[in-house]
Amino acid sequence: MSDDGLIVLRTVRQILAGNGPVFNIGERVEGNTSTLWTAVLVLVGWAPGVSLEWIAVIVGLLFSAAGLLLGLDGARRMAGPAASTFVFPAGALVVLALPPFRDFATSGLETGLISLWLGGTWWLLVRRGTEQQRGPLWSTAVVIGLGPFVRPDLALFTQAAMVGLLVLTWQGWRHTLIPVAAAAVLPVLYQVFRMGYYGLITPNTALAKEASEALWDSGWAYFGDFTDPYFLWIPVAACLLTGFALLWRKTVSRRVVVLVAVPVIAGVMLVAYVVRVGGDFMHGRMLLPATFCLLLPVMAIRVTKLTFVPVVVVAAWAVVAGGWLRTPYAGLEEPIDDQEVIADERAAYVAASGTEHPILARDFxxxxxxxxxxxxxxxxxxxxxxxxxxxxxxxxxxxxxxxxxxxxxxxxxxxxxxxxxxxxxxxxxxxxxxxxxxxxxxxxxxxxxxxxxxxxxxSPASARSRRGRGGARPVHAGRPRRDPHHAQxxxxxxxxxxxxxxxxxxxxxxxxxxxxxxxxxxxxxxxxxxxxxxxxxxxxxxxxxxxxxxxxxxxxxxxxxxxxxxxxx
Structure with missing residues (x-):
């Protein structure tokens, strides 16, 4: 559990107590970035005898597992029938081997909900594109439109998925009105509520952490802080080779191209956004959604003679990365990169609490x-x-x-x-x-x-790492600006x-x-x-x-x- 996760739970407590969606009574401030995550915790927070901290941790873990399962099934369906019946979870192993994914899945934050929504949305698209889907088209569009509720920056995935849905089900311009309206109705209604109730057009966290400046140098440093310690280029190259091997000398349908392009394009846009605004102070967190998107087409792959070697490479890397690869500062007394001001969030709160698995607020x-x-x-x-x-x-x-x-x-x-x-x-x-x-x-x-x-x-994940460089950072993220005078x-x-x-x-x-x-x-x-x-x-x-x-x-x-x-x- 992280302090940011406890911020969400304070708002949940206020709602359950009848004080409204606020952080402090009598002050209309939207202090949570993920509207849908707050709503989910309110719905399950009525469970008697269970603390909100444990509810957030368990629900986040279940959502993360469900998102991986939906992604696996979507990749299996997209691959279709083949001579080989053995399916290897290549992309899923890459995600699970990354320590930040495991850490933030149980941090009380919306990471598990992000995995569930990304995996579920892509699974719905695959079903629309590979078989006769039962149910109205607008129901899929409504799910796609939930992206800004999950996290505002996931509107990028919503846009890509909506375009993919329209291409897969294209019947003329007149038939696009209903799915587009279905995807937009809930975000528009909530936006009207937000402007009327809070007096803002964004969550208050987006205002406090504006992302109006381009900080490419800091962003690339954040990107390298995530990819370099785990040699992430190894599984990425292996997955690319696997994809090319499966498509070698085969005719690829337009629908498969669309289904692969949607998560890949959305993932690239999410990476570009995070890099542009300067990254984050939490190691890996802001790049997890993009990583999940890019790996969706290869979550599960058919094992053939051509794909056997890349599969072995991914499996070996997953064992090493999951067991031994960590950031250089993970074992420090203050687990933070002082030069780039990026913290290993879990290690920081473990050190601050003196408990190996801090869950409750009183554990700190x-x-x-x-x-x-x-x-x-x-x-x-x-x-x-x-x-x-x-x-x-x-x-x-x-x-x-x-x-x-x-x-x-x-x-x-x-x-x-x-x-x-x-x-x-x-x-x-x-x-x-x-x-x-x-x-x-x-x-x-x-x-x-x-x-x-x-x-x-x-704690090491401290005030130093709250304020973004130059005041600019992505929603619910940020890079601190070091103060050489005060520090010395x-x-x-x-x-x-x-x-x-x-x-x-x-x-x-x-x-x-x-x-x-x-x-x-x-x-x-x-x-x-x-x-x-x-x-x-x-x-x-x-x-x-x-x-x-x-x-x-x-x-x-x-x-x-x-x-x-x-x-x-």
């Missing part, structure tokens, strides 16, 4: 200690407070004037699961924070906070560099020097504007000082409704 020592400290402070306070957490100080209370108890920290999934639902959990990056989501980084900020989050004692300075010197920006913020708020920590019990009423601004724009450094995460005084202004961010942010 950091989250449990933070929640226990926060609950003790909340019980001792008479008025609502904002709790700012740092590993060196624990939770420190500041006055809150919005009537809410708030905990602010970079990780919000674990605390969100362990704290009561009426306690707001806010992050300075913007995953579930609307003001921070509307901000962006600025080049050349002397404080160091504009280019990378402040280190606050997080001792804590007190780093804070000295941050003082000018904190001074700007103090001038706005009209408050005393926060480097002289006020007593947690010395609460005083403040205007709502100041509390809201502090809530969204403050975080704490390892030494306990307050840091302004915005680049300039001029970038922030106060209104009667609270903090407002200028258009340039």
């Amino acid at each position: 020592r950091l989250f449990k200690g933070m929640a226990d400290d926060a609950n003790q402070q909340l019980a001792a306070q008479l008025n609502p407070v904002i709790l700012v957490y740092a590993s060196s100080t624990g939770c420190v209370a500041y006055p809150s004037a919005n009537g809410r108890d708030v905990l602010t920290y970079f990780n919000i999934g674990g605390p969100g699961m362990l704290l009561p639902l009426d306690v707001w959990v806010r992050d300075p990056i913007g995953l579930a924070n609307p003001v921070a989501a509307h901000s962006t980084t600025c080049q050349g900020d002397a404080s160091g906070t504009a280019n990378s989050p402040v280190r606050t004692g997080r 300075l001792p804590a007190h010197q780093g804070n000295a560099r941050l003082r000018p920006r904190a001074a700007d913020l103090r001038a706005i708020l009209g408050e005393p020097d926060p480097f002289r920590r006020p007593k947690p019990t010395a609460l005083r009423p403040e205007p709502r504007e100041r509390a809201n601004l502090r809530l969204t724009l403050l975080a704490e450094t390892p030494s306990g000082s307050i840091v302004d995460h915005q680049p300039s005084r001029a970038a922030v202004r106060l209104t009667s409704q609270g903090a407002a961010v200028s258009p340039r942010l």
Whole structure:
């Protein structure tokens, strides 16, 4: 289980409690990227006596297995009858041998749902293209149209699959209206709901992690971080040879060409998208859907004299990759590539939790200690407070004037699961924070906070790896920008560099020097504007000082409704 998976479960808890699809009560923010994954967990979350963490892990594992089975059966059907009756699961072995696939299948994220939808959609296309399909055409189109619900970037596969469906069932332009409308109706209806309920045209995570810049260098580094450790070119070359061997001196029908082209073209588009936006901070995660797509036509292959050698190569590689091949940083104390800032997510959370298989939120020592400290402070306070957490100080209370108890920290999934639902959990990056989501980084900020989050004692898959390079990254993904100044300075010197920006913020708020920590019990009423601004724009450094995460005084202004961010942010 990962912290990002726990973020999803916080929203599920709110829905099951009757508070609506929100992360914090009373604040309409769509903090989950996969709408369909959230809906699935809500439907199965009613099971009594089973924690949501275990439900997410089990459902993700079952969905991953189902997606592989559908992909295998689709490849078998596409191959058709042949002299050889022995079928070898070449593509399936490649997928299973990759550690990131196994890790994220049980991470609480939507990876299992992605596998199920990709395998199921292609299986439906194969049945449409190779036999008389029972049932209306629009039913297949509806499934194809679910791509943006699974993940917004899977709209690329939806487009390719829709074109393939129309080509396979072509009967003239007039007959395309019904399947196209069927594929579009659910996404359009939900988009209307999203704009009305959340006031955005994308999930809030897409806003916080905009992918408007082209970061090809970072993207290719991320691509190499996934392909190089596992020598992925070996099974890919073997699968290509197998495909050519099966088609050698044979007449290939138009339908087979379409069925092979749909996942291959979609996979190439997904790879290009991930590389363009600079990759991700989670090793391999964003390239798993593309890998699954590219391997769909060879998930299962007929074993003949021509395909025997490639089959043996794939089998041998799968044994070695599954058992021994890992990233160079997987065994480090902090399993992260400091140069490219890419983390082995599972190894990071295992190290942070001290448990080989962390599932429950309370299995993570950091989250449990933070929640226990926060609950003790909340019980001792008479008025609502904002709790700012740092590993060196624990939770420190500041006055809150919005009537809410708030905990602010970079990780919000674990605390969100362990704290009561009426306690707001806010992050300075913007995953579930609307003001921070509307901000962006600025080049050349002397404080160091504009280019990378402040280190606050997080786990190795930490704040360093949350914010994308230049602020650009794919939906629910991101690459961190390293801060050479802050990283090379001792804590007190780093804070000295941050003082000018904190001074700007103090001038706005009209408050005393926060480097002289006020007593947690010395609460005083403040205007709502100041509390809201502090809530969204403050975080704490390892030494306990307050840091302004915005680049300039001029970038922030106060209104009667609270903090407002200028258009340039």
